Amino acid sequence: MENMVFIFASACLINNFTLTYFLGLCPFFGVTGRLDTAFRLGLANVFVLTITSLAAWGLNTYVLPSAPYLRLISFIVVIASTVQFVEMAIKKASPALFRALGIFLPLITTNCAILGLALFQTNRGYDLLEGLIYAWGAGLGLTIALVIMAGLREENELAKVPDLVKGTAMSFFVAGILSMAFMGFAGLFHGSGGSG
């Protein structure tokens, strides 16, 4: 149980995917203009990460031991197609949910955070439950980072910033400071922080 808590907190805060591993930066800098968009993008990420974790576990357990060189290709193909199937199922079953998340799904299906989760999960040898907890922690971490960033950028619109620094460069400085703040979480678990 303690292990599960550690996996969750590590993926979510200590080794935040965006701010520590630099995964999923494109949506982080590209889409996070408004708070509600950022939040829905985060939820879509949680959704795809869950599917990814299940798919990666299935592949690792049943298919890849006999053909390890197909790891990358099969991860990408299986994740992308599973997400597409689930997307179709949701469109049929719950149009409201589809409208909320749908437009983001193609955008994030082969995002680095998604493939990164599959690879990290494989490298660390997580089982099914650990993988799921890891995926939820990572998804929540991404959502937190996206929402904070969107909030800061909304404030930043009003601030006086030199012309040269405006835009992307400013976002990088903000992200750097945010990343520094998240380093504080490394002390959350004594003696084990950061290595997650």
Add this chain to the structure above:
Amino acid sequence: MADEKTASDVRNVDELVKGLWRDNPVFIAVLGLCPALAVTNSLENALVMGLATTFVLVGSSTLVSLLRKGIPKQVRISIYIIIIASFVTTVDFLLAAFAPTAHKAMGAFIALIVVNCLILGRQEAFASKHSVVPAMADAAGMSGGFTLALAMIGAVREILGSGTLLGFSLFGESFEPWVIMILPPGGFLTLGLLLVIFAWVKKRFEERQPGGLGATEPAAAKGGVA
């Protein structure tokens, strides 16, 4: 005929150099950020990542350009991704065999070259529409620009964060390294700073168009005019 030949040569050279400056993938287009920040805590890692990306980009651009007439439009993205993933798997195994230390230092980030938007972007925007030679020139230029950008970020972070360059000590014992620069926040801050410097140089260059920096930076001279 002779004119045509020269014109196409000039175009190929232009495809090659545009990636270095005018359309630099990292500093101008802000693509491929994940590897640009994740593995650039030392110059050596940055160069390994740059070379691995070069291999993948040139290889897949060449292959996509060769196959461009046979790839059905509806499934082209999936085919590009499979081609890219094959090259990445190759480079992953090559590094693991010949440079195990570097491979270990990179962790999963070599495999993550697959999702570098720069590579898929070049297939979709260029290699699928041009013949082999321009496609290779474009890929070589873009990956050259990418490697250059990574090397710059890596050099700044290693010099400030460890006080070394390629492992050689620069400042002697008394230098107190800025550890933050080799940690994740340093990546964001360094790239932000370099973006500002690039924007400043570009603005200065556009302000005094004739002459100026052109003499020392041929790529800039060519790119800045357009």
